[in-house]
Amino acid sequence: MAEAKKLGGAGLRGQVAGVTSLCTVGQSGAGLTYRGYDISDLADHAQFEEVAYLLLRGKLPNRQELEDYKKKLVSMRELPYAVKSVLEHIPKDAHPMDVMRTGCSMLGNLETETDFSQQDDKIDRMLALFPAIITYWYRFAHEGVRIDTASDVDSIGGHFLELLHGKKPSELHERVMNVSLILYAEHEFNASTFTARVCASTLSDIHSCVTGAIGTLRGPLHGGANEAAMALIQKFQTPDEAEKGLLGMLERKEKIMGFGHAIYRESDPRNAIIKKWSEELAKEVGDTVLYPVSVRCEEVMWREKKLFCNADFFHASAYHFMGIPTELFTPIFVMSRVSGWTAHVKEQRENNRIIRPSADYDGPADSKWVPIDERP
Ligand SMILES: CC(=O)SCCNC(=O)CCNC(=O)[C@H](O)C(C)(C)COP(=O)(O)OP(=O)(O)OC[C@H]1O[C@@H](n2cnc3c(N)ncnc32)[C@H](O)[C@@H]1OP(=O)(O)O
Ligand SMILES: O=C([O-])CC(=O)C(=O)O
Secondary structure (H helix, E strand, C coil), rough: CCCCCCCCCCCCCCCCCCEEEEEEEEECCCCCECCCCHHHHHHHHHHHHHHHHHHHHHHCCHHHHHHHHHHHHHHCCCHHHHHHHHHHHHCCCCCHHHHHHHHHHHHHHHHCCCCCCHHHHHHHHHHHHHHHHHHHHHHHHHHCCCCCCCCCCCCHHHHHHHHCCCCCCCCHHHHHHHHHHHHHHCCCCHHHHHHEEEEEEEECCCCCCCCCCHHHHCCCCCCHHHHHHHHHHCCCCCCHHHHHHHHHHHCCCCCCCEEECCCCCCCCCCHHHHHHHHHHHHHHHHCCCCHHHHHHHHHHHHHHHHCCCCCCCHHHHHHHHHCCCCHHHHHHHHHHHHHHHHHHHHHHHCCCCCCCCCCCCCCCCCCCCCCHCCCC
């Protein structure tokens, strides 16, 4: 059982900043629940769209509701011409998270939320469009093709893979994407979600809340860690090399991306789930390097520092085995977490007070005004 960590110190750690009925982290069972449902049950049995519905509408959908919801999302996959045009102007070497941020923001210019009664439709449109935003840009910038963003695959994860690779994904790959999107969907008051809630608390529009959250997720201490984890494991050819490399990094006090967590103390319950799928994918592609290297990294970090893999670490190899370019790893996180962010925006709006904490001042006191020409 993942235990709650003793929390305190800087970074608002351990301070309650609001109330939520969406998620618990590190409190009970496997340590992560969405509206009371354990993450391992959701990952084993649910579809991502079912989980998005649960977060956004407050209950699991029945069969008809889920079918209608998926149909609605599929019907919203067409990218507006103006978004395509903006995406075509973004350079090939841009950071894909910047592409997501711009795509989301541009959508907010074209399909502005002018009244909160529109929030559900705006949210569903983002869920439906985010795979198209990133893959349209990626394939145009890298291959010079303008892809058709409609596809027959009705799951968001499968749709993303089809747009990226230009062919229907295998059942296994669609399943792993589904699990991955479920694992990344929601995580209480993490930094990007808190950003979204702060923005929502000013009564701003939904696209601004999500655009800000994307910018926050981009950093390597948060969502960007899955890409950094990939860069790390790719440096090593064997588990022994990985062990030696990690020991050196630890000695130099370097941060090892994909390890540790702000709340969990002994494990991140999402890790065991994605690790299992990474192992299965490794068998499928006949990998004898990346997966064993990743396992050794996990062993060394626990043995040396009692640091455990967070959700990001085994996502790196899993995504790689499915042929996903490393720079698209964090945008996948966005495709999923938009469900959690926007569920929090809705919750914030339901019982809002502007979020405005205080600071302890430690600057100079009684500074005397000096005219500009007299300053040193
Ligand atoms: C989906 C997600 O966003 S999960 C998080 C993804 N981020 C990463 O993987 C980045 C690497 N990990 C980290 O930087 C951190 O563990 C964070 C940002 C996730 C959490 O930060 P904190 O809450 O400050 O960590 P915590 O209080 O547990 O740190 C305790 C000590 O362990 C060290 N530590 C924590 N994580 C790591 C790491 N991955 N590698 C090396 N040392 C680490 C800290 O530097 C700190 O040492 P210090 O006391 O000498 O300063
Ligand atoms: O909760 C956090 O601080 C980071 C995290 O794991 C997430 O957002 O999924």
